[in-house]
Amino acid sequence: xxxxxxxxxxxxxxxxxxxxxxxxxxxxxxxxxxxxxxxxxxxxxxxxxxxxxxxxxxxxxxxxxxxxxxxxxxxxxxxxxxxxxxxxxxxxxxxxxxxxxxxxxxxxxxxxxxxxxxxxxxxxxxxxxxx
Amino acid sequence: xxxxxxxxxxxxxxxxxxxxxxxxxxxxxxxxxxxxxxxxxxxxxxxxxxxxxxxxxxxxxxxxxxxxxxxxxxxxxxxxxxxxxxxxxxxxxxxxxxxxxxxxxxxxxxxxxxxxxxxxxxxxxxxxx
Ligand code: HEM
Numbered sequence: 001x002x003x004x005x006x007x008x009x010x011x012x013x014x015x016x017x018x019x020x021x022x023x024x025x026x027x028x029x030x031x032x033x034x035x036x037x038x039x040x041x042x043x044x045x046x047x048x049x050x051x052x053x054x055x056x057x058x059x060x061x062x063x064x065x066x067x068x069x070x071x072x073x074x075x076x077x078x079x080x081x082x083x084x085x086x087x088x089x090x091x092x093x094x095x096x097x098x099x100x101x102x103x104x105x106x107x108x109x110x111x112x113x114x115x116x117x118x119x120x121x122x123x124x125x126x127x128x129x130x131x
Numbered sequence: 132x133x134x135x136x137x138x139x140x141x142x143x144x145x146x147x148x149x150x151x152x153x154x155x156x157x158x159x160x161x162x163x164x165x166x167x168x169x170x171x172x173x174x175x176x177x178x179x180x181x182x183x184x185x186x187x188x189x190x191x192x193x194x195x196x197x198x199x200x201x202x203x204x205x206x207x208x209x210x211x212x213x214x215x216x217x218x219x220x221x222x223x224x225x226x227x228x229x230x231x232x233x234x235x236x237x238x239x240x241x242x243x244x245x246x247x248x249x250x251x252x253x254x255x256x257x258x259x260x
Contacts, residue, residue, distance in 0.1 A: 030224065033217050040214050044207045048252045050176070051194040051203065052260030055184040058191075062180065075173070082167040089164060118174045121181035128181075 015097045025084060032081035039074045059125050068126045075118040083111035151238045155216060162213040169206050207252055211245040 005012075046067075053061065061067055086107050094100040142149075149157075176194075179186040193199045219237050223229050228237055 030221055033221060037214070037218065040210060044210060044248070044252050045255060047203060047207060048256035049260055051191070051199060052256070054191060055180065055187040058180055058187065071177075075177075078170055082163075082170060085163045086167055089160060114170065114174045118177050121174070121177035124181040125177075 025087075029081065029084045029088075032077050032084070035073075035077045036081060039070065039077060042070055043074050059128065062122060062125045063128070065126070068122050071122050072119050075122070076115055079111040079115035079118075083108050086111075152234050155238050155241065159213060159216045159220070162209040165209055166206070166213060169209075172202075204249065204253060208245065208249045211248040211252075212241065215241040215245045215248075 046061075050058065062071060087104050090100060090103050090107065094103055176187075176190045179190045194203065219228070219241055222237075228234065
């Protein structure tokens with residue numbers, strides 16, 4: 001941008017997104033990815049045994065504090081990682097400022113909602129007692 | 132008209148054959164978005180299990196059908212690919228393996244490890260269940 005442009009510095013940066021948060025986004029994407037390394041191994045092996053489980057065995061499995069904790073961690077970290085990741089994809093492909101902002105906010109709301117619903121479900125199963 | 136612009140061009144995606152590094156890069160993105168969509172099913176299963184035996188029976192019927200197994204196997208394969216390539220990404224971030232020679236070795240390694248982990252996971256599950 002030429003230095004003798006008539007546009008004010010504020011006018012130039014408006015709509016380009018907040019400053020000072022790019023590094024944070026990068027770091028949290030990596031931190032959540034790091035946390036997901038052990039969680040993913042646990043999750044995949046659990047997932048593969050799920051089709052063979054009926055209601056009684058599935059809830060009994062999730063009523064162990066270890067499984068419940070790992071499942072809640074997996075849900076929370078995954079949705080955090082997913083919302084950051086999908087945000088980058090939207091930023092790359094959605095060009096209109098309004099639509100871009102709206103889709104990013106929508107993705108973050110949906111991810112937060114799903115993370116809470118998933119967590120509450122695990123807690124309900126956990127304290128549901130002997131089913 | 133002859134093309135006489137000497138400046139480098141970006142590859143024409145319908146003509147240029149993507150090298151493995153580029154294919155793996157876009158696959159990381161596709162699996163990332165696909166896995167994000169797949170998490171909907173996880174929440175569905177958890178909600179169903181929290182709601183009671185009847186609703187969970189539906190989940191179990193879907194998961195244990197052949198199409199359910201197919202989806203689950205594809206999901207674990209996509210997750211293991213993204214997992215291995217994600218580790219590759221983070222090694223790049225700390226400056227390891229960023230040269231062309233290394234990426235030509237780690238690319239196929241990602242594919243092989245992802246496949247091995249998927250097969251291992253389902254072998255263990257079928258042996259146990
Ligand atoms: C179900 C679980 C997961 C979901 C839904 C998910 C989703 C995503 C998405 C949507 C992106 C953005 C892709 C892009 O910008 O092109 C991404 C990027 C990334 N993911 Fe995941 N991911 C998951 C698991 C993992 C795991 C287990 C790792 C661990 C190694 C990981 C490592 C990464 C890294 C390092 C990036 C950044 C790559 C880049 O800068 O382009 N992800 N993920």
